[in-house]
Amino acid sequence: MTTRNEQSTKQTRNRILEAAGRVLARRGYHDTNVEEVVTKSGTSKGGFYFHFPSKERMVVTLVEEMSDKLVKKVERAMNGELQPERRLAIALDTLLRTFSRQRKLAQVLLINMAGHGKSMDKKFLPVRNRFAEVIQRELDGAVATGIVQPMDTTLASQVWLGALHEVIFQWLMADNPASIEDVVSQTGAMLFNSAGIPGERFVETLATP
Amino acid sequence: MTTRNEQSTKQTRNRILEAAGRVLARRGYHDTNVEEVVTKSGTSKGGFYFHFPSKERMVVTLVEEMSDKLVKKVERAMNGELQPERRLAIALDTLLRTFSRQRKLAQVLLINMAGHGKSMDKKFLPVRNRFAEVIQRELDGAVATGIVQPMDTTLASQVWLGALHEVIFQWLMADNPASIEDVVSQTGAMLFNSAGIPGERFVETLATP
DNA sequence: TGCAACAGACCGGCTGGTCGGTCTGCAAAG
DNA sequence: CTTTGCAGACCGACCAGCCGGTCTGTTGCA
Numbered sequence: 001m002t003t004r005n006e007q008s009t010k011q012t013r014n015r016i017l018e019a020a021g022r023v024l025a026r027r028g029y030h031d032t033n034v035e036e037v038v039t040k041s042g043t044s045k046g047g048f049y050f051h052f053p054s055k056e057r058m059v060v061t062l063v064e065e066m067s068d069k070l071v072k073k074v075e076r077a078m079n080g081e082l083q084p085e086r087r088l089a090i091a092l093d094t095l096l097r098t099f100s101r102q103r104k105l106a107q108v109l110l111i112n113m114a115g116h117g118k119s120m121d122k123k124f125l126p127v128r129n130r131f132a133e134v135i136q137r138e139l140d141g142a143v144a145t146g147i148v149q150p151m152d153t154t155l156a157s158q159v160w161l162g163a164l165h166e167v168i169f170q171w172l173m174a175d176n177p178a179s180i181e182d183v184v185s186q187t188g189a190m191l192f193n194s195a196g197i198p199g200e201r202f203v204e205t206l207a208t209p
Numbered sequence: 210m211t212t213r214n215e216q217s218t219k220q221t222r223n224r225i226l227e228a229a230g231r232v233l234a235r236r237g238y239h240d241t242n243v244e245e246v247v248t249k250s251g252t253s254k255g256g257f258y259f260h261f262p263s264k265e266r267m268v269v270t271l272v273e274e275m276s277d278k279l280v281k282k283v284e285r286a287m288n289g290e291l292q293p294e295r296r297l298a299i300a301l302d303t304l305l306r307t308f309s310r311q312r313k314l315a316q317v318l319l320i321n322m323a324g325h326g327k328s329m330d331k332k333f334l335p336v337r338n339r340f341a342e343v344i345q346r347e348l349d350g351a352v353a354t355g356i357v358q359p360m361d362t363t364l365a366s367q368v369w370l371g372a373l374h375e376v377i378f379q380w381l382m383a384d385n386p387a388s389i390e391d392v393v394s395q396t397g398a399m400l401f402n403s404a405g406i407p408g409e410r411f412v413e414t415l416a417t418p
Numbered sequence: 419t420g421c422a423a424c425a426g427a428c429c430g431g432c433t434g435g436t437c438g439g440t441c442t443g444c445a446a447a448g
Numbered sequence: 449c450t451t452t453g454c455a456g457a458c459c460g461a462c463c464a465g466c467c468g469g470t471c472t473g474t475t476g477c478a
Contacts, residue, residue, distance in 0.1 A: 009423065028324065030239045033467060044425045045469080051423095055468065114378065115237065115324015125382060155387075155395050158379050159372040166371025167364065169323070173334060178364075186364050194403035218457065242433060253459045254435080260457095264434065 013051045015041040017062050025107035028115075029059060060123055063112050066105055067127050071134060073098060084142035085197060086205045091138055092164070092188050093206060095131075099168045100180045110169055132157040139195065149196050160191050222260045224250040226271050234316035237324075238268060269332055272321050275314055276336050280343060282307060293351035294406060295414045300347055301373070301397050302415060304340075308377045309389045319378055341366045348404065358405050369400050 019041035023032045034055050038048050052058035077094040078087045099106040113124050136157035142148040167187050171177045188206075189199030228250035232241045243264055247257050261267035286303040287296045308315040322333050345366035351357040376396050380386045397415075398408030 012423080028330075034469085035467075045427095046425050046471095046473095047423075049469070111324055111330075113324075115320055115322075121237075121320075122382070152391070152395050155376065155392065156399060158375045159396060159399050162371040162373070162375025162378075163368040164371070166367045166374065169371075170367050173331070182361070183364065186361050187368060190365060190368050190403040193405060194399040196402060196408075199405075221457080243435085244433075254461095255437090255459045256457075258435070 012043055012047055016043055016048060016051060016058070017065070020058060020062055021066070021104055021108055024059065024062070024112070025104045028111050032059075056123075059112065063109065063124065063127055066109055067130055070095075070098060070105065070109070071130060074134065078138075083205070084138065084145050084147055085201055088135075088138050088142060088192070088197075089188060089202050089205045091134065092160075092191065092202075093184060095164060096168065096184045096187065097180065100171065100183075103172060106168055106172055110165060110172070113165075128161070132161050135160050142195070142197070147197065151195070156195060159194060163187065163191060221252055221256055225252055225257060225260060225267070226274070229267060229271055230275070230313055230317055233268065233271070233321070234313045237320050241268075265332075268321065272318065272333065272336055275318060276339055279304075279307060279314065279318070280339055283343060287347075292414070293347060293354055293356055294410055297347050297351060297401070297406075298397060298411050298414045300343065301369075301400065301411075302393060304373060305377065305393045305396065306389065309380065309392075312381060315377055315381055319374060319381070322374075337370070341370050344369050351404070351406075356406065360404070365404060368403060372396065372400060 016037060020032070020037045023036055023040060034045065034048055038045055048058070052061065074091050074094045078090050081087045081090060109127075113128050114121055132154075136153045139148065139151075139153040139156055139160075143150055143153065164187070167183060171180075171183060177183075185203050188202035192202045193199045225246060229241070229246045232245055232249060241264075243254065243257055247254055257267075261270065283300050283303045287299050290296045290299060318336075322337050323330055341363075345362045348357065348360075348362040348365055348369075352359055352362065373396070376392060380389075380392060386392075394412050397411035401411045402408045
């Protein structure tokens with residue numbers, strides 16, 4: 001069933017999404033216009049509106065696909081790990097490093113996750129919560145094994161997510177950002193501390209399987 | 210020199226800013242149009258563009274004035290307090306409670322602090338940093354007295370700010386939000402922990418002068 | 419031939435900003 | 449004290465450009 005046609009069709013769709021990512025990353029949602037996306041992707045309005053019903057849906061789709069990939073990458077990195085401590089450390093490490101390496105990804109996910117009307121923001125709330133849930137699940141795991149005192153893990157996941165968001169945002173905006181190594185280890189330590197895990201354990205647990 | 214005229218002039222300006230705050234809070238920047246602000250404030254386009262050179266400047270002005278008031282309110286609450294622990298606790302407490310009481314304030318400050326193009330975001334970076342600097346200064350004070358281990362307080366202030374941002378944001382978005390008391394004490398405890406201060410100290414230090 | 423996949427000209431609403439005009443208060447001239 | 453002149457404050461009709469979205473084709477594969 002995978003004809004040459006279907007291949008190129010998907011490629012067109014991907015070309016649009018890829019170009020949209022580039023533009024979106026530095027312009028933000030409202031200053032990104034369909035024409036530029038169409039031009040940059042070497043396609044046309046017709047193609048665009050064949051694949052997507054509207055600009056808004058297209059962006060939502062892009063954000064969802066991007067966050068999906070990222071979440072899966074994090075899950076993969078944690079795969080097989082049993083110690084909750086280590087799972088948390090790996091999650092933080094993977095998230096921060098991936099964002100630092102793929103600025104475009106960071107810009108799109110961070111910039112689009114807030115700042116529009118309440119209606120629009122609610123559209124991105126599930127995406128936001130996707131990450132929060134991963135963190136919360138891992139925190140719950142840590143609580144279950146007693147390594148972390150019982151606590152409101154929902155709130156804790158919000159604290160962690162917000163902290164990560166802001167740290168990366170500032171890192172992106174900074175003219176000459178600090179070394180990622182430092183940012184990762186320091187942020188990791190602080191967040192570990194916030195959950196009652198000794199901060200040093202972050203680096204230690206990453207080093208020793 | 211304060212004639213009746215100047216009085217009413219300032220009132221017009223304030224009416225515009227006040228209406229803009231209302232609209233901005235639930236529409237966000239881009240979905241807020243000058244006409245609605247003008248209508249809601251009982252003024253006119255002419256008046257608007259007499260007081261402000263552009264929509265953008267008007268919003269920047271509003272955000273700056275709002276954050277200014279808030280920062281001053283926090284400073285005032287800390288005024289006279291000497292223990293760094295207590296100063297930090299009061300700052301967190303005041304920030305969270307004020308935001309929770311004045312949803313409009315929160316919406317405007319949180320919604321406008323990100324989510325636009327890079328150029329626009331950079332315009333709000335100083336506002337963001339304003340808060341970060343207050344936190345950092347207090348953390349530095351805590352480090353100076355030895356109550357907190359030496360650390361990268363810049364990064365720490367980002368962690369705190371981000372956490373606060375996200376927690377409030379989720380609180381605003383939630384259909385039936387948790388009690389503010391809980392949110393404040395839990396968040397405070399976590400952030401205290403993140404800086405190496407025992408979480409319990411947050412509530413304790415707030416209770417006992 | 420039929421239909422999916424695209425191309426690109428075109429439309430129409432929306433909105434920031436402009437511009438000529440009005441009104442009010444005050445100050446100097448008469 | 450009245451009149452004239454002026455400037456700051458404000459009004460609202462209007463314009464112009466942008467930008468989603470549509471629509472009428474055209475191409476290529478089955």
